[in-house]
Amino acid sequence: MKRKNIIAWLMVVIMYCIYVPSSLADTMFTSYTYSFWGEVKEAPEAYVVSRVVDGKALGVDSLREPRGLFVKAGKLYIVDTGNNRILICNKDFQVIDRIEDVMIKGQKSPLSSPYDVFVTDEGEIYIADTGNNRILRLNDKKEVINVITKPESELISQSLKFEPLKIVVDKAGRIYVIARNINQGIMEIDSEGEFNGYVGANRVTPNMVDFIWKKLATKEQRARMELFVPTEFNNIFMDHKGFLYVTTDVLNEMELYQAIGSRDDGDKCTPVKKLNSMGTDILKRNGHFPPVGDINFDDRGTIDGPSRIIDVVVDENDIYSILDRKRGRIFTYDFEGNLLYIFGELGNKTGAFKSPIAIEKLGDRLVVLDFEANQITEFKPTTYGMRINEALMEYKEGDYDASAAKWKEVLKMNANYELAYVGMGRASYRNENFKEALKYYELGNSGKGYSKTFKLYRKEVIEENFALIMSVIIIGGIGIWGTYLYRRKRRRINGDIESA
């Protein structure tokens, strides 16, 4: 009987010892978020595919290897690289204009594999005419104002061909260019075509091991070693305030793992940056994890490791979406760096990407250009996605209560949404309902908010119960003192001296 008991208890113990692995993302959710602990949490779709547009739907022959998208004043510019043309559509995806060649000094000059286009507020069109090694500046009537070729500077190697890949232009007419085989940073060219210098070069940080290794290696070995080169940017975006957002996908994977593991909020290893005019990174990274795309990697065959960020788009509320080329996902972050929602996938079904290359925002919709499938996928926000965007907008405007109301609606649709709890907590904090705020901050895993609220809550509790707390302290003090006196007296009477 007794042995049976022991066996039963042993089995209970063993049962508790069995480790149940937390479910990782091995089933594909198209939409999910990450919790504070880095777990994958299924989430409602924030954006859904509303339309897939190919060349035929646009009203032209099919696109060939398109590489760039641009949106200005409700017009969508598609850079159809393989067909050497730029298509201009209205917001219903009807081609209203196209640029295939330009007139330079009375002569017709066709485009040759253009990579990017930019349109200023005044309607001037800048084209990165990569195959012709030039940047074209057209006015709103498509007449050439200026042709910018390779700028003269000793900072640019003489033998290098000038192949602009991505361009943006600021309000002063300065052109920021990402060019092929230039990794010193973004080229800044003024409106006259003069080279101003490089901006925002990624910092190179050689580590100790590499340094020692280099000291030991022979000359030939050193030559064969990888050079310490700054990482090249692959895309650039200018937001409504004139800040540059740049992305890169050639980061060291180990460093990226470390940045995720340590929840690094620095700018050392990061696929997306926001640069000010000095070229310093001012992107806020106050989320649970740095904005790097996936945190947990569902490795499947050739697709493994961290996300490869290929493009970024920023809206007027500083909410930015980054496009992961590796898994075809779009990660959206708010201005504080909190992950909002994830959607999109690779695959062969309608609405899935083959090789996404560019993302833009057309009104409240998101459009993604597919380089391999030669089509554009349009996403429109669901109620869930819209509520999140609205809540953030109201928070940014300072209307915390309205924001909290929106967050409440979000929570009805997704009770795992930590950011919504933080939003609710913020409103409760504002309304001096500290106890409730603490509860929300705890649900939202916001240590900072919790700490700030707790300080005031503690003060409130102490002030309310001051008399009680003081009397407990006084009575307790007297009690302890009394016991001490009593024991000393008794000890003396007993004549018993303890060794302690």
Next chain:
Amino acid sequence: METLKALKYATYIMGRPFDGFWDLKHEKKGNLKAATIILIATVLTFILVKQYAGFLFEKENPLEFNIIIEACAVLVPFFLWCTANWCLTTLMDGKGTFKEIYMATAYSLVPLILIYLPTIVLQNVVTMEESVFCYFLISCANLWFVVLLVIGTMSIHHYSVGKTIATCLLTIVGMGIMIFIILLFFNLIEQMVMFFSTLYKEVIFRL
């Protein structure tokens, strides 16, 4: 009653470790029961720290909290230390028996219990800026524990300071070796089981 006295003696060791551990060995001031109670109390303390640490001090997902694992996190290193220390000191002519090593190690755990428990309360009433105090208290407890452990080893085995430190470092190496052997052993057993199970399956298929 005797156990209670032995437990009380732990506080004396905390204050005067040299005298304390000497008397623990020679005057039989402590006993096994008390040492075991201290050990269990330590396990409980560590579980309480994990479970009731303030929200600002949570380092691991509370949903993955497992009492067995938390208990093992204390008990496994504890017994590994005792065993490795005993193995080494028998070779290096230490004067302590396993019982004495067990008792000395358990008695060194007392500052952990006495400081961690009030720290839990403190953790629930401080803000992020004041959390430094908690971390300070915890480091104090850890340091105190290490000092007691070293002095305990020294007194139990009648070692000199240098030899004690060498023994302690070697004990840690010994713990590593033991873990290695245990893992190897389990791995081999697993392989054997696998082998026989595949053999069995194979035979079943053929028949």
